[in-house]
Amino acid sequence: MNDPSLCCVRERFEFPNAYLETDIPIAGVAHQAGTCRFGTDPKSSVLDVNCKAHELDNLYVVDTSFFVSIGAVNPALTAMANAIRVAEHLAERLNVTDVQSTDDFNQPVLAGGR
Numbered sequence: 001m002n003d004p005s006l007c008c009v010r011e012r013f014e015f016p017n018a019y020l021e022t023d024i025p026i027a028g029v030a031h032q033a034g035t036c037r038f039g040t041d042p043k044s045s046v047l048d049v050n051c052k053a054h055e056l057d058n059l060y061v062v063d064t065s066f067f068v069s070i071g072a073v074n075p076a077l078t079a080m081a082n083a084i085r086v087a088e089h090l091a092e093r094l095n096v097t098d099v100q101s102t103d104d105f106n107q108p109v110l111a112g113g114r
Helices: 003-015 074-094
Strands: none
Touching: none
16 A cells, blocks of 8 residues: 555554544543434334424423434534524424523513514
8 A cells, every 4th residue: 555645544544543442431421422312203212303202292302312423523512503493393382482582691582572
C-alpha cells in the first residue's frame, strides 16, 4: 500500500484508534442514548413517533433515550429540538392555545405575541 491516496485507510488499519482499544467503565460514557426504541409497532418499540409510551397515555420521553444510537456530536441541540416538537404535539393534543413562554429577556410572551 504505497499509494498516497490510501494514507488515511492505511493509518486506520495500521494504527487503530486508542479510544476503541481502551476499556472505559459505563460511568465514563458521556452521552448514553438508545434505551427507548420508538416506532409505530408496540411489539418492537416502547415509544410512538411522538415519543409517548405505547402502554401509558401520560408518559412522554424527551431525552436522548429515543435516539436509535448516539451520533458523532453532542446530542444536546437535537434533544432540545425534539423536546420542543413533543411539547408542540402535547399542546395540540390538549387543545392549549395560550402557551406561555419567555423571550430573550425573560419576559412572558403569549403564543400570539406580547
